[in-house]
Amino acid sequence: MDVAVGSENPVKRRAVEQVFESATVETRAVESGVSEQPVGHTETIAGARTRARESFGTDVAFGVGLEGGVAEFTSSAERPTNGVEDDEFNRVDGLFLIMWAAVTDGKRIEIGAGPSVRLPDSIAREVVSGAELGPLLDERLETNDSASVGGRMGSDSIAERSSADNQTQSDSITESNSVNSRIGSDSIARGQGAIGVFTGGRITREGALADAVACAASHLLDD
Numbered sequence: 447m448d449v450a451v452g453s454e455n456p457v458k459r460r461a462v463e464q465v466f467e468s469a470t471v472e473t474r475a476v477e478s479g480v481s482e483q484p485v486g487h488t489e490t491i492a493g494a495r496t497r498a499r500e501s502f503g504t505d506v507a508f509g510v511g512l513e514g515g516v517a518e519f520t521s522s523a524e525r526p527t528n529g530v531e532d533d534e535f536n537r538v539d540g541l542f543l544i545m546w547a548a549v550t551d552g553k554r555i556e557i558g559a560g561p562s563v564r565l566p567d568s569i570a571r572e573v574v575s576g577a578e579l580g581p582l583l584d585e586r587l588e589t590n591d592s593a594s595v596g597g598r599m600g601s602d603s604i605a606e607r608s609s610a611d612n613q614t615q616s617d618s619i620t621e622s623n624s625v626n627s628r629i630g631s632d633s634i635a636r637g638q639g640a641i642g643v644f645t646g647g648r649i650t651r652e653g654a655l656a657d658a659v660a661c662a663a664s665h666l667l668d669d
């Protein structure tokens with residue numbers, strides 16, 4: 447069985463290989479049709495669906511699309527869901543990394559989500575201001591200077607979070623940086639991913655994306 451994935455990112459290909467174990471997985475350069483840094487579930491799902499549709503052809507059994515994005519989570523329905531101003535930002539619970547997969551057999555298309563992790567506030571603010579997460583993390587982690595990375599990450603956390611919480615994040619980033627160095631990835635997005643960085647290497651982007659693919663593909667494979 448042949449499966450196409452709508453991305454040239456090797457971590458996405460390997461995630462698809464985890465799910466379609468006996469398949470030959472081919473990468474195809476396609477347009478996602480969404481911004482470089484999707485914001486919100488709707489845009490991120492749209493990117494995954496477009497990639498799946500665009501990668502599918504009669505020469506493959508399935509086309510797979512994977513898209514990473516960010517989304518705000520709030521604890522109250524009354525709170526704003528798009529708090530991009532600093533004042534509003536302090537009223538939301540945080541910006542989360544999200545990931546969605548879409549799988550199509552040419553007739554139906556199914557979607558599934560991967561795990562989600564809260565981004566440190568200093569990172570979240572830059573992403574909300576327009577920075578792309580992957581390059582931003584690459585820039586922050588290009589040095590192994592843990593004091594500098596940890597300091598910058600924790601310096602502008604919002605009041606609700608404890609310094610212990612922030613220290614844990616800084617430690618995770620430092621630890622994950624060395625994990626990333628060990629696996630020799632050329633960028634965070636092609637290696638352990640933000641999910642790897644912020645979970646201290648406990649979850650990798652490949653594994654997380656594979657979970658999303660499995661959630662989407664199961665509906666089509668179980669028929």
Ligand SMILES: O=P(O)(O)OP(=O)(O)OP(=O)(O)OC[C@H]1O[C@@H](n2cnc3c(O)ncnc32)[C@H](O)[C@@H]1O
Pocket residue numbers: 452453454455458478482483484512513514515543578579580581583634635636638639640641642651
């Ligand atoms: O080559 P493509 O398929 O575009 O892969 P990508 O990783 O660059 O792109 P995505 O569309 O999946 O993600 C959108 C942006 O979010 C970034 N991103 C998403 N998930 C990430 C993760 O786990 N780690 C680092 N960056 C991530 C990524 O670098 C992009 O800038």
